[in-house]
Structures are given as C-alpha cells and as structure tokens.
Amino acid sequence: MPKRTTKQNDKPVTTAQKLGSVIKSARDIMRTDKGLNGELDRLPQLTWIMFLKLLDDSEKLHEVEAELEGISYKPTIQPPYRWRDWAANENFTGDRLKSFINNDEAILPDGTKGAGLLAYLRNLKSKTGRDRADVIAKVFKDVNNRMTSGTLLWDVLNKVNEIHFDKSEEVNLLSTLYESMLKEMRDAAGDSGEFYTPRPVVRFIVQVMEPQLGETIFDPACGTGGFLVEAYEYLKKQCSAQDWQILQKSIIGAEAKSLPLMLAHMSLLLHGFEYPDIDDGNSLRFTIAEMGEKDWVDIILTNPPFGGEEEDRIQKNFPPDRKTKETALLFLQLIMRRLRQRPKPGRAAVVFPNGVLFGSDNICTKIKEDLLNNFNLHTIVRLPNGVFAPYTSIPTNLLFFDRSGQTNEIWYYELPLPEGRKTYTKTKPIQDEDFAECVAWWKNREENEQAWKYNFRQAYNQAIKEATPHWNAAKKAEEAANQLAKTVKELTEKIQSLQNSILDFSPPKEVAQINSQIKLIKDEVKQAHTEEQSQREIAKDEKAKGDAIYWAIYNLDRKNPNSKQDFEHLPTEQLVADILEKDKRVAEIMLEIRQLLVRAE
Numbered sequence: 001m002p003k004r005t006t007k008q009n010d011k012p013v014t015t016a017q018k019l020g021s022v023i024k025s026a027r028d029i030m031r032t033d034k035g036l037n038g039e040l041d042r043l044p045q046l047t048w049i050m051f052l053k054l055l056d057d058s059e060k061l062h063e064v065e066a067e068l069e070g071i072s073y074k075p076t077i078q079p080p081y082r083w084r085d086w087a088a089n090e091n092f093t094g095d096r097l098k099s100f101i102n103n104d105e106a107i108l109p110d111g112t113k114g115a116g117l118l119a120y121l122r123n124l125k126s127k128t129g130r131d132r133a134d135v136i137a138k139v140f141k142d143v144n145n146r147m148t149s150g151t152l153l154w155d156v157l158n159k160v161n162e163i164h165f166d167k168s169e170e171v172n173l174l175s176t177l178y179e180s181m182l183k184e185m186r187d188a189a190g191d192s193g194e195f196y197t198p199r200p201v202v203r204f205i206v207q208v209m210e211p212q213l214g215e216t217i218f219d220p221a222c223g224t225g226g227f228l229v230e231a232y233e234y235l236k237k238q239c240s241a242q243d244w245q246i247l248q249k250s251i252i253g254a255e256a257k258s259l260p261l262m263l264a265h266m267s268l269l270l271h272g273f274e275y276p277d278i279d280d281g282n283s284l285r286f287t288i289a290e291m292g293e294k295d296w297v298d299i300i301l302t303n304p305p306f307g308g309e310e311e312d313r314i315q316k317n318f319p320p321d322r323k324t325k326e327t328a329l330l331f332l333q334l335i336m337r338r339l340r341q342r343p344k345p346g347r348a349a350v351v352f353p354n355g356v357l358f359g360s361d362n363i364c365t366k367i368k369e370d371l372l373n374n375f376n377l378h379t380i381v382r383l384p385n386g387v388f389a390p391y392t393s394i395p396t397n398l399l400f401f402d403r404s405g406q407t408n409e410i411w412y413y414e415l416p417l418p419e420g421r422k423t424y425t426k427t428k429p430i431q432d433e434d435f436a437e438c439v440a441w442w443k444n445r446e447e448n449e450q451a452w453k454y455n456f457r458q459a460y461n462q463a464i465k466e467a468t469p470h471w472n473a474a475k476k477a478e479e480a481a482n483q484l485a486k487t488v489k490e491l492t493e494k495i496q497s498l499q500n501s502i503l504d505f506s507p508p509k510e511v512a513q514i515n516s517q518i519k520l521i522k523d524e525v526k527q528a529h530t531e532e533q534s535q536r537e538i539a540k541d542e543k544a545k546g547d548a549i550y551w552a553i554y555n556l557d558r559k560n561p562n563s564k565q566d567f568e569h570l571p572t573e574q575l576v577a578d579i580l581e582k583d584k585r586v587a588e589i590m591l592e593i594r595q596l597l598v599r600a601e
Contacts, residue, residue, distance in 0.1 A: 094150020
C-alpha cells in the first residue's frame with residue numbers, strides 16, 4: 001500500500017477559482033477510482049465527504065461561541081468520529097481508513113474498538129428527535145462509501161480539507177459551486193432526473209408568491225431542495241438577527257429518496273440552515289382523511305413527480321372515489337388538504353403536466369372539481385416546449401391557487417420562447433430573464449398576446465343550466481324505470497301466487513282459467529320489462545348528455561385566443577393532428593356539396 005500524501009493546510013485566502021480548483025481536483029481523483037461510475041456516483045460521494053467537513057467546521061464555530069459565553073458545549077458528533085479526529089489522522093493507512101468508514105465494527109482512530117463511522121452516524125439520535133443528530137442519521141441512512149481505493153480516498157479527504165466552511169465567503173462560493181454540480185448531476189441523471197426543476201422556474205415561482213417571514217413554507221416532494229433554498233434566500237432579505245430562529249422553523253420539506261434527500265440537506269446547510277427540517281418519508285404515506293389543522297401550512301411550492309405510479313398501499317390513503325395510481329393527482333389532493341384554511345388562506349404554486357389540465361377520466365375530473373369549487377385557481381402559466389429537456393418533453397404548467405374560496409376567473413399566461421427559438425434544450429435552457437415580462441404582468445394584468453382570462457364560473461353556471469334538463473330527464477326516466485320494475489315484481493309475485501293456487505286435485509276447468517290469467521299477466525310483465533329497459537336507456541343517455549356538458553368545463557387545456565398561430569414553432573404531433581382534422585372537415589364539406597348536387601338533379 002503506497003503511503004498516502006499529506007499537505008500542509010495553512011488556510012490560504014481562498015478565491016472562487018481556488019475553491020473551484022479544489023473541487024475539480026477532488027473530482028478528478030475520484031474519476032480514477034474503480035468503484036465510482038459517472039457523476040451519479042461521484043457527486044453523492046463527494047457530497048457526504050463535504051457534509052462531514054462542513055459539520056465539523058460548524059461545530060468548531062459553536063465551540064468557540066460557547067467558550068466565549070462561558071458555557072459548556074456538547075458536540076453532535078463525539079470524538080473520535082469528528083472529521084478532525086480521523087480525516088487528518090496520519091496514522092491511518094488507506095485500508096484502516098476504509099475499514100473505519102465501511103465496517104459496522106472497526107479499529108477507531110484512538111486505537112480502541114467500536115462502531116465504524118457510517119454505522120455510528122446512522123445511529124445518531126437526539127432526545128427531542130429534532131436536532132442535528134437526527135438530521136445526520138437521516139442523511140446517512142443509505143450512504144455507503146463507493147470508493148474502493150483507500151489511498152485515493154485519502155487524497156480526496158486532503159483536498160476537502162482545503163475547504164473552510166467556517167468562512168462565510170467560502171460557504172457562499174461553495175453554495176454556488178454546489179448548485180453547478182447539482183446541474184451537472186441533473187444532466188447525467190437521464191430518467192432519474194425527476195427531482196430537478198430549472199432554477200429560473202423556481203425563482204419565478206418564489207418571486208411571484210412573495211412568501212413572508214413567519215409563514216410556513218412546505219415542499220412535499222422537495223428533491224434536492226430547490227424550492228426550499230430559493231424560499232430561504234428570498235426570506236433572508238426580510239430578516240434581522242432576531243428573526244433567525246423564525247426563519248429556521250419556517251421552511252420544511254419531504255423527500256423519500258435517499259440521494260436527493262442528502263443533496264437537499266447539503267444544499268440547505270451550505271445556504272446557512274442550522275437544522276434542515278426534511279422528512280425522509282413519502283408525503284403520501286398518511287391517510288388524507290385524518291389530516292387536520294395540525295398539518296396545515298401557509299404556502300406549498302412544489303414540483304411533484306408526474307407520470308409515476310404509486311403502489312396500492314399508498315392509494316388506500318385516499319378516498320375510494322379519488323384513488324388513482326397517478327402520482328401527480330395524489331399530490332394535488334395532498335396539497336389541497338394541507339393548505340391552511342384560516343385565519344389567512346394558504347396558497348400554492350405547483351408544476352403540473354398538461355395531462356392534469358385536460359385529463360377527462362372520472363377521477364381526474366372529480367379532483368379538478370374539488371379544486372375549482374373549493375379553491376381559487378387564479379393563474380395558470382403555460383410553459384413552452386423543452387423547459388424540462390432533456391428529461392421529459394411533456395408540456396408543463398404552473399398552477400397558482402389559494403384557499404380563499406371557489407374559482408371564478410382563471411388567468412392564463414403563455415410564456416413565449418425567445419425570438420427565433422423552437423424549444424429550450426439542455427445546452428440552451430430557460431433563463432431568469434425569460435420570465436421578466438410575466439413578472440411585470442403579474443401585478444398589472446391585462447389581456448394581451450400572451451395573457452387571457454377564462455370565466456370559469458360563467459362556464460360552470462352555463463353548463464349547469466344546459467345539463468340540468470338532461471339530468472332531470474334522466475331522473476324522471478330512472479323513476480319511471482323503477483316504478484316499472486316494481487310493477488314487474490308485483491306481477492311476478494301474482495303469477496307465483498296463481499301458480500301456487502293450482503292444486504293436484506283442482507278441476508281442469510279451473511286450472512285452465514288460472515293458466516289463462518297467468519298468460520295474460522306474463523304478457524303484461526314482458527311489456528313492463530321492455531318499457532323498463534327503454535326508460536333505463538333513456539336515463540343512461542340523458543345522464544351521459546348532461547355529464548358531457550358538465551364535466552367538459554373541467555378541461556382546463558384552454559387555447560390562447562389572442563395568439564397569432566405560430567405554425568413554425570408548433571410541435572410536430574400537433575401539426576399532424578391539425579392537418580388530419582382539416583382534411584377530415586374538407587371531406588365532410590365535399591360530401592355535403594355532392595349530396596346537394598344529387599338532390600338538384
């Protein structure tokens with residue numbers, strides 16, 4: 001085993017270039033380790049290593065502060081598991097280092113036997129369950145050391161030792177570098193990229209939602225914590241030193257997947273969070289009917305996973321007539337349930353695919369009925385093609401709603417692509433400035449080429465008016481059918497009674513008369529039964545007509561009436577569909593003309 005290299009750490013004044021160089025060197029070392037394959041392995045490995053260095057530097061600051069105040073300080077991570085105890089221990093060989101980190105039991109840096117590092121961290125626990133120890137245990141729940149070379153691991157540790165998380169300047173720079181690494185990981189994630197939302201989208205949402213200090217902000221599917229970080233940065237500008245604890249308790253999240261959970265914690269710690277409050281379970285695991293006032297939050301900002309399916313166990317937490325495998329619809333129900341009712345109505349901004357807007361299946365429309373009749377869906381921002389490229393090409397929208405009452409008017413804003421562009425791409429993604437006009441429009445709303453208003457309540461009232469005669473006709477036919485069914489039952493009982501009246505010794509003449517009566521009644525039964533079926537068909541048909549009128553209003557995929565149709569930038573699928581529809585209409589018109597000509601002859 002070659003002897004590891006060490007480097008004197010004299011804490012030079014570090015610049016952004018220097019920090020970038022340190023991170024790059026660490027990643028280059030990792031590229032030569034056979035246990036790591038690609039950024040999806042390397043970034044998590046680097047993250048948990050940096051996480052422990054950050055914690056130790058933070059603990060050192062707390063120790064100094066406690067000493068100045070003359071109070072004792074109990075470190076969250078006890079010796080010899082602190083970074084300073086093992087990451088700078090020159091007596092460790094590469095193999096001993098690996099054994100100390102990986103094994104459940106190992107020789108510790110002080111020469112005694114005990115739990116290995118990761119095993120120790122996973123089992124940390126505070127008395128309150130809401131402390132840094134619990135955060136560390138959650139973060140390291142599924143963490144493993146993926147590097148196979150202890151020597152290379154030492155070299156990475158030495159590089160990370162050059163970072164000083166106790167210097168605010170370096171932490172600020174690192175938070176930016178870390179965001180850059182997250183983006184690289186998103187680029188490498190492929191199909192696993194569902195937990196990333198482009199930061200310009202996140203920043204736009206936070207900006208227009210205007211969260212206020214003291215409000216509870218929740219992301220039930222927080223991924224790497226983009227919404228939480230941006231909300232935190234937004235609120236920091238409103239804070240004084242006295243408000244710090246309020247801010248720390250204001251932002252909460254949930255993420256069930258271990259990798260984004262760890263990345264989110266790291267991201268929040270880098271931005272200054274003392275105790276990131278992120279639940280490590282699936283937000284959908286609770287029975288929705290049992291949620292009440294204690295679960296209310298003021299603001300929900302989220303991009304729930306869509307296109308996914310939840311297992312039966314999760315679906316059972318929802319009402320039988322609202323059960324669905326579609327994750328986005330389950331999250332929509334959760335969000336509606338958790339928004340505060342009073343005293344100040346809660347509000348939400350959520351990224352949803354087009355499928356939620358125009359979904360017409362029974363459960364989807366019922367959920368939208370709940371949304372529009374109990375919440376004020378005031379704005380839908382329609383995002384252009386490619387915002388989530390290359391991970392998905394599904395058209396997406398930003399839905400803004402609150403709990404102030406039912407929906408009356410919905411404003412739509414169709415975000416345009418930059419001039420000359422057909423779509424956003426991985427190399428040319430959406431930028432903050434692409435939202436500038438929408439931000440300016442937000443508080444001074446007028447209809448224009450991008451914005452239009454849909455009077456939902458008017459459409460609702462009209463639909464009720466038009467559908468009601470059909471529903472009444474259906475009800476009338478159903479009642480008639482039920483009455484006929486009752487008649488059929490009574491006549492059938494009468495037939496049975498007559499048949500029972502025929503005895504073995506009944507005179508033939510009397511038997512013949514009874515059979516004649518039975519025949520007549522059977523004819524009546526047949527006629528009533530036929531009529532009953534007819535009425536039931538009428539009821540079914542009329543109900544379908546009424547339902548078709550009513551449920552159509554919950555299709556929120558409303559086209560922009562003010563837009564100049566830009567055929568060049570339309571998706572190919574839409575162009576083909578439009579052409580086929582026009583061809584069909586032309587054929588119908590030609591047929592009508594031909595029929596007119598035939599009649600004229």
